Amino acid sequence: MDRIEFIREAEKKYHDECYENHTLFEPGSWLHKPVKTVIDLIPLLEGKENPRVLDLGSGVGRNSIPIARAIKSRNGKVICVDLLDSALYKLKEYSKEYRVEETISIEKADLGYYEIRPDEYDLIVAVSSLEHVHSEQKFTSVVNQMAAGTKKNGMxxxxxxxxIEEIDLETNKKLEALMEVNIPTEEMMMKLKTIYSGWEELNVFEKALEYEIxxxxxxxxxxxxxxxxxVKKSRGR
Incomplete structure (x- = not known):
């Protein structure tokens, strides 16, 4: 088993256990509520007919289900992409439970190889997912596709x-971070600013986090x- 396979197997175990033991929108895990940064963008989709949203690494739908509920009445569509069968199975069940199954389209794919069509989406969301593509080159390719796949004035x-760092809490030993792509913060920020040159920055910041897994x-x-x-795609670009 090579490094990428090992990392993906570890991530699969972690997420499978989380999805099995925790219910969407119930306290007790990071599935408790959607990401505020994402939800704050929903009002910016108002006034758009047939809005199209792409959620890369959707998981069980903690962000895509609230978006789908908001745009359902305007014939909107949320395309949810994930690689894990456990996530997509739960997403299908939750989409029925929250009555958005007709608004959500589910696709199984490796994000690094998923084709994003040009000028297709009003909003593309990728929350803690792009660091799971195979390589830094794939990361750059996917973000460039995201930019190209966004409509004018889309986000x-x-x-x-x-x-990223990982530390064994029993031994206090620093471990190799089990993440496919681990880019230094300054380099990552510069990469994003280069790709999105000319776009309007709506909310850009970094935050140091620590949590136990x-x-x-x-x-x-x-x-x-x-x-x-x-970021928002400027008119005429």
């Missing part, structure tokens, strides 16, 4: 981890600088 919302039943401290990057 991209990225939340991406950078400068479990890998193979061991407590791990994950430290990261989470970059929030929300």
């Amino acid at each position: 991209n919302c990225l939340i991406v981890n950078s400068s 479990t890998r193979d039943r061991k407590p791990i401290l994950m430290k990261t600088n989470a970059i929030t990057y929300v």
Whole structure:
């Protein structure tokens, strides 16, 4: 098993257990509520008929379901892309529960190889997902596709981890971060600013985070600088 396969197997175990043991929008995990940065963009979609939204790495729908509920009455569509069967199975069930199954379209794909058609979307969301593509080159390719796939005056919302560290809380030993793409914060920010040159910055900041996760039943401290990057495509670009 190579490095990428090992990382993906560990991430699969972590997410499978989370989706099995925690219910969407119930307290007790990060599934408790949608990301405020994403939800704050919903009013900016008002007035658009047939709005189209792409959620890359949608998981079980903690962001896509609230968006779908908001744009359902305007014949909107949220395309949800994820690789994990457990996530897509739960997403299908939750979309029925919240009565947005006709608004949500589910696609299974590796984000690094998912084709985004040009000028297709009013909003593209990628929350803690792009760092899971195979390589930095794939990361850059996907973000460029996101930019090209956005309509004029459309928006991209990225939340991406950078400068990631993992520490074994039992031994206090620093471990190799199990993340496919781990780019230093300054380099990541510069990369995004280059790709989105000429776009209007709506909400751009970085925040140092620490939280405990479990890998193979061991407590791990994950430290990261989470970059929030929300931009709007300028008219005429």
